[in-house]
Amino acid sequence: MLRIAKKYCYLTGLLSGMVLFISGNSETQAACVIYGTPGPATQTYSLPFNRMSPNVHNDNVLLSVTKYMKPTGVRCTSRPTYWVHKIENTTGATGIFVGDSPVYKTNIEGLGVYFNGMKANGMEITSTIQNDAVVVPTIDMRLIKLSNSTLSGVLDASTLPTISVYATESSTGAFNSSAVQLTKLSMSGIINYVVPSCSAENKEVWLGEFNTATFTGSSTTPWVDASVVMTCDRAFNNAYSSVKENYVTGTVSTSTRPDHFYSVSLESVNGFTDSARGIMEIDSGGATGVGIQISRTQSEQAWSAMNWIDEHKSTTNTFKIPLYARLVQTGSTVTSGQTNSKLIYTVQYK
Numbered sequence: 446m447l448r449i450a451k452k453y454c455y456l457t458g459l460l461s462g463m464v465l466f467i468s469g470n471s472e473t474q475a476a477c478v479i480y481g482t483p484g485p486a487t488q489t490y491s492l493p494f495n496r497m498s499p500n501v502h503n504d505n506v507l508l509s510v511t512k513y514m515k516p517t518g519v520r521c522t523s524r525p526t527y528w529v530h531k532i533e534n535t536t537g538a539t540g541i542f543v544g545d546s547p548v549y550k551t552n553i554e555g556l557g558v559y560f561n562g563m564k565a566n567g568m569e570i571t572s573t574i575q576n577d578a579v580v581v582p583t584i585d586m587r588l589i590k591l592s593n594s595t596l597s598g599v600l601d602a603s604t605l606p607t608i609s610v611y612a613t614e615s616s617t618g619a620f621n622s623s624a625v626q627l628t629k630l631s632m633s634g635i636i637n638y639v640v641p642s643c644s645a646e647n648k649e650v651w652l653g654e655f656n657t658a659t660f661t662g663s664s665t666t667p668w669v670d671a672s673v674v675m676t677c678d679r680a681f682n683n684a685y686s687s688v689k690e691n692y693v694t695g696t697v698s699t700s701t702r703p704d705h706f707y708s709v710s711l712e713s714v715n716g717f718t719d720s721a722r723g724i725m726e727i728d729s730g731g732a733t734g735v736g737i738q739i740s741r742t743q744s745e746q747a748w749s750a751m752n753w754i755d756e757h758k759s760t761t762n763t764f765k766i767p768l769y770a771r772l773v774q775t776g777s778t779v780t781s782g783q784t785n786s787k788l789i790y791t792v793q794y795k
Contacts, residue, residue, distance in 0.1 A: 477521040477612040477625045480577065484517040484628050490584055492602050492634035493699055494686045497588075498641070505706075507556070508588035508636070509687040512697070513581050517627045519612040520577035528580045528611065528627070529618040532560065532567035535606040539591065548589065552604045553638055555592035560608070561585040570618040581692075582610040582628050597640045602632040641762070643677040643794055652737070652772055652784065660735065660779040666772040668743045673766040673790060680762045681705045707794040709766055711739065711751040714787035718775050720748040731783035734776030739788065740769045766792065 490512050497507050519528065532549070539557050541548040545564050548557040562569040562585060586605070608631075613624035620626075650671040688699045715726035723746050724736040740746050741753065757764035772784055 476623050477519055477526065477614060479517055479625060479627070480520045481518040484515040484582070486626075487629045487631070488514045488582065489631045489633050490514070492632055492636065493688055494636055495634070496637045496639060497686055498639055498681050498705065505590050506587050507590055507638075507686070508586075509689070510584055510586045510632075511689045512584045513690050513692060513695075514584065514628065514630060516579050516581045518577065518579050519625065519627060521612060521614050521623070522576070523614050524576055525572045525574050525616075526576060526578055527570055527572045527613050527616060527618060528578065529571075529609075529613060529620075530560075530562070530569040530583065531609045531611070531618070531620075532563060532606045533609050533629075535567075536604065541591065543587070543589070548591070549606055551588070551600060553598040553600055555590065556588060556600065556638065557591045558586060558588050558605055560606075561587065568618045570616075572616075578612075580610065580612065580627055582608070582630055584608065584630055584632065586632070598638050600636040600638055602634040602636065605632050607631045639679065641677040641679045641681055641794075643675045643792075645673050645675050645792070648673075650770055652770060655772070657779045657781050660774045662774065664774040665738070668740070668769040668771045671739075671768045671770045673768060673792070675707075675764050675766065675792060675794065677762045677764075677794075681757070705757055705794070706754055707757065707764070707766070707792060708754045709752065710791045711748075712789040712791070713748070714789060717748060722746075722773075723748045723751065724773055724775060725786045725788070728783065728785045731785060732780055733782070734774060734779035735772050735784055736775045737784065737786045738771050738773040740771075741767055743769050766790075 490510070492508075492510065494508065519526065535549045536552065537550045539548045539550055541557060542565070543559050546559040546561060547563065547565055547567060548559045551558055607629055609629050610627045611620055611624050612627060613620060615621050615623065650669060652669050653666055655666060686699070686701050688697060690697045713725040715728065718724045718726050718736040722738065723740060724738045727736060738745070739748075739751060741750065755766075
């Protein structure tokens with residue numbers, strides 16, 4: 446069965462030669478301003494992928510984006526200068542964190558998004574002791590899988606959170622009267638999230654017919670291929686997509702991992718004669734003095750090794766899970782009869 450303080454100054458004056466006294470006060474504020482050529486008020490990055498497939502593990506990264514956008518120079522009248530990346534326009538938080546970074550919902554149930562460096566308040570605050578700085582707005586996003594029940598769907602990147610980038614003299618990152626907006630970052634693109642549907646039929650494996658006289662001690666029979674073949678309704682595509690920009694050269698590289706994970710767990714219905722050797726009990730009323738030994742590698746393995754994670758290549762809609770079985774003598778004598786047992790396998794491929 447398939448189973449991210451105000452400063453005040455007071456101006457007073459006396460006009461000589463006039464019987465007039467003028468006094469008053471005006472409030473001045475420290476402030477940050479853009480200098481030089483400002484960057485665009487809004488910047489949108491178009492994702493260079495249009496398809497992604499799932500991994501077996503929850504919390505696995507399905508899409509990774511690191512992109513440096515157009516910079517802006519900023520100057521503040523007091524020091525230090527703080528610049529902030531702040532998450533906005535989310536569809537809600539999941540309550541999950543990757544490190545300190547909160548994971549936000551996407552338009553696909555079971556998929557989440559987080560941004561490296563963000564704290565629980567959805568802000569990343571950086572500072573310099575200088576009055577001025579060149580701020581490089583950055584998208585450092587990860588899309589992760591949160592649930593095994595994730596369904597296929599279409600991810601609209603324009604629905605992902607946006608990032609407000611601004612400079613401020615507030616150490617808490619507050620957008621107060623000293624702050625200046627530098628830019629706002631967003632993403633665009635349509636990505637098809639495809640979860641193939643796979644199945645495998647029940648099967649019977651014939652281990653052979655042998656004379657009891659062939660069992661003379663710790664005898665074994667030849668290994669028989671008992672592999673499970675999974676057939677899916679579509680080929681798997683890239684499981685992991687990444688786009689990363691080199692900060693120094695500006696070169697953008699993309700990559701996809703061609704292999705997919707799947708996990709397998711096995712359960713012996715009858716229990717074990719010797720689990721350390723992977724030997725299952727056979728049905729009662731049959732032969733005695735023998736058991737059925739299971740292996741992934743045609744060599745003796747402990748049953749604990751029968752729960753594993755492996756990979757298969759993309760671009761195909763079938764994959765084979767290797768498994769082997771044989772008879773092994775477990776008693777001093779062997780009596781004739783049927784040597785039947787049952788094995789339940791669970792495969793997770795999403």
